[in-house]
Amino acid sequence: MDTPEIEPTTEPPMQHGSRGASDPVLSRLAREEPLTWWNPPVDSARGLAASGVDPALVDDAAARLERFRPWIAATFPETAPARGLIESPLDEAGEWQRVSGIRTGRVLLKRDDILPVSGSIKARGGVHEVLQYAETLAVRHGLLPEPPRPGPDYTVFGAEPFRRLMREHRVVVGSTGNLGLSIGIIAAALELRATVHMSVHAQQWKKDLLRSRGVEVVEHSTDYTEAVAAGRVAAEADESVHFVDDEHSLSLFAGYAVAGARVARQLHDLGVAADAEHPLYVYLPCGIGGAPGGVAYGLKREFGDAVHCVFVEPTRAPCMLLGVYTGRHDGISVAELGLDTRTVADGLAVGRASGFVGRAVEGLLAGYVTCTDEAMLSQVRSLHGAEGMVVEPSAAAALDALRRVAHEGAGENPMKVPDGATHLAWLTGGGMLPDHVRAGYLAGRSDNRRSRDRRPHHRSLED
Template sequence: MIQDKTMEEWIQSFPKIKDLINYEETTWFNNQLVNTDEALAHASLSERDILDAEARLKRFAPYIAHVFPETIEHAGIIESPLTKLEHMPKLLNTPIDGPMFLKQDNLLAISGSIKARGGIYEVLTFAEKIALEKGMITVEDDYKKFDSNEFKSVFSKYELVCGSTGNLGLSIGIMAAKLGFKVVIHMSQDARLWKKDLLRSKGVRVIEHEDDYSKAVDQGRLDSQKQSNSYFIDDENSKTLFLGYAVAAIRLKAQLQQENIHISLDNPLNVYLPCGVGGGPGGISFGLKVIFKDAVNCYFAEPTHSPCMLLGMMTGYHDGISVQEFGLDNETAADGLAVGRPSGFVGQLLEHAVKGVYTVSDQNMFKLLTQIYDSEGIKLEPSALVGIVGPIKTKEKGVHLAWATGGNMVPDEVYQEYYDLGKSI
């Protein structure tokens, strides 16, 4: 029994569950979709919150440029390029109505993934809060002050904790360690060894768990609650993380204008976002809906072995059910998406705003990984490929945008294994 229903009752109510439990690629369109103003009418966040987050990132830009030289070119603003895919659409063997772009968060500075948006933003927000409360800085000051022994001495008395499948831990660990915080990252069994090793090289304490992502988060939360000066970054429920992701929408609008692309109801923007627990794609979708309203269609994309958001949104149970309860193993090469239970915060906030969710097999991810490298010269990790097939799954018209989650920091030998596997497929 799952939530007092038999499997037969679940399948009778939601026939697509049968495809999900057979690990078949599945597309679900949201029949609860309403116009944007109505969908977000009762949201606990607003455009003002997004603008506040953008302003905070601008305040920290001088510090970021100072301590991370790779960001100097963009004056400490961590942003990724918008790349038109010239060849890849032809390899999908299905005509696509409209141009296709890749938002290359695989090239984001510092931690090389979409998590550089939310994770780094939440660490900076916490650091600023401490500095303001202690009178060490004002919002008008030059934030390069954060790179001093005085600040590091204060921050060293605090511990930052999170649970992660890999990329969020990287972004939080690298940024927090640079500021001088103690950092503990609870990693699930899905997390890649190279990500754990990289964190440890930065002085981060990594605790490995034999269980999946949810258990790593639960343990991290419990351990953090026992310490008075410990701050837990909650990937499932953090509004701060969420706003860090949402700022991407403002940046994307400017990039589309630079490309002379006009988004409207007649020429909508269709965005395909890889989804794990939902924080990253949820925050970006929220920002996009605030900025573009009904002229943007947001889709989440998940592995066939971990369709937690599809299950949660389709049934309306959100974080009340998990893929494991339906017999799915939650084992996928897309480590950043290996999540069995979705964020209830994200699912409920966007249940009338996300247009649909679809799943992609690991086999197709590896195939696409090889194809996009051969055709476009772009290096992505498996989880970053699920957005590529969005135009085929949804058959939307307009401008298509696949959001790449990560890949640039994958070690060459690991990437070669991915590539060779895709080539054999």
């Protein structure tokens, strides 16, 4: 049965420091009601300038990924046909569009659920940051010239001098799961040692897979934010350790942002226009914010005002909407609303958003949608029935948001979605799901689900 939906709202953002449990948007969030909130429009050029992100970082990331393509192709056979390019297809979803009752526009799926290396969007940023660290080490120790000066084919990273250097260093990251997978897999391939700090609530199969690759997994009884903090503290004490900071990393952000230019090429190849008459709506599942934030930045660079990026979060962990709406960013946690982040969408189970990302992209986003666990699991089943694909609930959140915005666009949606719009759901993960987990999702089950009658009462933000 469809979850009751809250009508879209354009309530203005609260001023920094003003807060109250009586605020209508905060009250809805505290009650775990699905919500659509539209950001006041901001000119894309102004939004990009206000982001504080140097666009040269994205170009540098794209160039680095190009340099490493020979090594990637040699190391990960699934990338060999694309000569080491880690990229996912852009697929039509005509049958899902039909069964979802979306009668206008066009629906596309960005298939990061089958992105090579780790089967999730996190391979974009995670792979880039680890490769940047490896390249920096090689230059520092005289094994490579300083880029962009011509150097050897990067397959030399498989040679013993490079492997020996990597074995002397370690990468550390805090993760809900998918970032840890991408970091751990690429680090192990380079022979870097790796440690991933995770919450005990993270998916067990992801921990098991990491350990099978020789990655150290440290579990914490607290939430994701505390796992990140523990990883940061552990890394600070050792100069041979590089901490991948999911909250503040420009390297991760730039790696994700490279996707913007690649999507532009894919749309061109499909003959899909993105302009004022044919706007592009992109639905991006959001946890701490790094991956969707980087992608949104990259898309805005390419399409400007023709693209409308929508972040999608669980009703039990709407940390980015909460941070942006209140103006407090990483200074507020969903715990202040009485929410505990226990959601079927484990990749989005984050209580406190990245302040860096929130401030960088708040002027680039069209809006935010929150989804219930039931709605996400319903979309897992719907996509499987219509298109034969199985994705994680985190990815299916994008489908629920797309469906709602497309239907609301025919009514009172303040965005006034035109019939010629293209809707793109970014399927962020699911390609590495074990069979028993797939079966559980299709049956509507998850170990991370909890009964609503155990939901804590929300506290007043004035307490």
